[in-house]
Amino acid sequence: MNTLKIKSIEKITHDVLQIKTNKPSGLEFEPGQATELFLNKEGWKEEGRPFTFTSLPEDKDLEFVIKTYPDHDGVTEQLLDLEEGDELLQNEVFGNIYFRGEGTFIAGGAGLTPMLAIIRDRYKHGKNENNKLIFSNKTKKDIILKEELEKMLGDQFVNILSQEDTDEYPHGHIDKEFLKDHILKLDQKFYVCGPPPMIDSVVEDLKNIGIDDNNIILED
Numbered sequence: 653m654n655t656l657k658i659k660s661i662e663k664i665t666h667d668v669l670q671i672k673t674n675k676p677s678g679l680e681f682e683p684g685q686a687t688e689l690f691l692n693k694e695g696w697k698e699e700g701r702p703f704t705f706t707s708l709p710e711d712k713d714l715e716f717v718i719k720t721y722p723d724h725d726g727v728t729e730q731l732l733d734l735e736e737g738d739e740l741l742q743n744e745v746f747g748n749i750y751f752r753g754e755g756t757f758i759a760g761g762a763g764l765t766p767m768l769a770i771i772r773d774r775y776k777h778g779k780n781e782n783n784k785l786i787f788s789n790k791t792k793k794d795i796i797l798k799e800e801l802e803k804m805l806g807d808q809f810v811n812i813l814s815q816e817d818t819d820e821y822p823h824g825h826i827d828k829e830f831l832k833d834h835i836l837k838l839d840q841k842f843y844v845c846g847p848p849p850m851i852d853s854v855v856e857d858l859k860n861i862g863i864d865d866n867n868i869i870l871e872d
Contacts, residue, residue, distance in 0.1 A: 653690075653741050653742065653743055654676040654679065654741070654742040655676075655692065655739055655740075655741060655742075656673035656674060656676070656689075656714065656739060656740040656741070656742050657673060657674050657737065657738075657739055658671060658672070658673050658734060658735070658736055658737060658738050658739070658740065659672045659673055659674065659713060659736065660672045660736060661734055661735065661736065664717070664796065664797065665793060665794060665795075665796055666793055666794075667719060667720050667721075667722075667794075668717060668718065668719050668720070668762070668796055669716075669717070669718045669720060669731055669732070670706075670715065670716075670717050671715070671716045671718060671731070671734075671740075672707075672713050672714065672715050673713060673714045673715075673716075673740065674713060674714070675707075675711070675712060675713055675714045676742070679714075679742075679745075680709065680745070681705050681709055681745045681747075682709070682747075682750040682751070683705075683708060683709065683750060683751065683769040683770045683772070683773035684704070684747060684749045684750040684751065684766040684767070684769050684770045684843075685704070685705060685745055685746065685747035685749075685750055685766070685769075686702045686703060686704040686705065686745070686746060686747040686766070687702070687703065687705065687742050687743060687744065687745050687746070688700040688701065688702055688703075688742070688743035688744065688746075689701060689702075689703050689716070689740050689741065689742055689743075690740065690741040690742075690743070691727065691730055691731075691734075691740060691741075692738070692739035692740060692741050693738075693739075696727070696730060697741065699726075699727050700743060701727045701728070702746075703716045703718055703765075704716070704717075704747070704765035704766045704768075704769060705769060706765055706768050706769050706772070707769075708769065708772060708773050708776065716765075717762075717764075717765050717768065717796060717797070718731060718762070719761060719762035720732055747766065747871065748869065748870065748871050749766040749767075749770075749843055749845060749869055749870070749871055750766075750770065751770050751773070751774070752841050752869060753840070753841045754781040754782055754783055754840060754841065755783060755784075755840040755841030755842055755843060755867070756783070756784045756785075756786060756834075756835060756840060756841070756842050756843070757770070757771065757783065757784065757785045757786070757843045758785075758786045758788075758826060758842060758843065758844045758845075758846075758854055759785065759786070759787050759788070759844075759845055759846055760787075760788045760789075760826075760845070760846025760847055760850040760851075761788070761789060761790075761794065761846060761847065762796075762846075763844075763845035763846030763847070763850075763851075764787060764796050764797075764845075765845075766843075766845055766871070767785060767843060767845065768796075768797065768801075770843070771783065771785065771801070771804055771805065772804070775804040782808070783805070783808065784805070784808040784809075784810065784834070785801065785805055785808065785809050785810065786810045786812070786826060786830075786831075786834060787801070787809070787810065787811050787812070788811075788812050788813075788814060788825065788826050788846065788850065789811070789812075789813055789814070790813065790814050790815040790816065791813055791815055791816040792813060792816055792818060792820070792821070795811060810834055812824060812825070812826060812830065825850075825853075826850070826853075826854055826857075827853070827857060828857040828860055828861060831854075831857055831858065831861060832861055835861070838861070838862050838863055838864075839864075839867070840867065841867050841869060842858055842863055842867055842868050842869065843869045844858075844868065844869070844870055845870070845871060851870060855868055855870070
């Protein structure tokens with residue numbers, strides 16, 4: 653178990669925190685992978701939760717982008733009270749979502765985080781091929797790091813909002829018709845992460861439009 657000291661903590665949307673900490677020596681992970689974090693304070697040291705590294709393996713610090721749920725009375729609510737200098741405990745690295753080839757990333761809300769790390773890595777190393785991100789959120793204010801994603805992906809960054817009707821973005825859910833409109837090539841990788849009901853419906857729709865099981869990458 654590593655101890656991580658918080659170097660900075662800030663809100664980047666109304667309910668999403670960006671936390672930066674020191675990076676323990678010898679820590680290795682692939683962009684897209686996650687770890688288990690615990691609060692280093694009484695009563696919370698046994699309450700581990702999985703969070704994705706949104707920093708890159710070569711960065712000198714770690715970064716986590718974490719959606720908080722203040723009404724859940726849980727770990728993410730506690731994170732809202734943390735300050736610079738507070739500590740987290742970090743367990744082993746795991747995760748099935750890492751880069752397996754060019755493709756389409758399909759994310760719902762905080763399911764963006766593994767994809768964010770992969771897209772940052774591809775962009776930084778000049779390898780952002782023809783990857784596309786389809787990002788579903790409730791409202792426009794929920795879109796995490798919108799400007800950075802636009803810079804990295806340009807018109808390959810596709811948004812859809814389920815609870816807000818705007819002139820800027822499509823309204824609704826990622827369904828079969830929406831996928832058919834935005835997927836031009838069936839033989840590519842599809843990385844899917846988000847709330848379990850969304851994952852289930854997206855995977856079913858992908859299979860229905862002819863995507864091979866082996867090309868659909870989910871968290872274990």
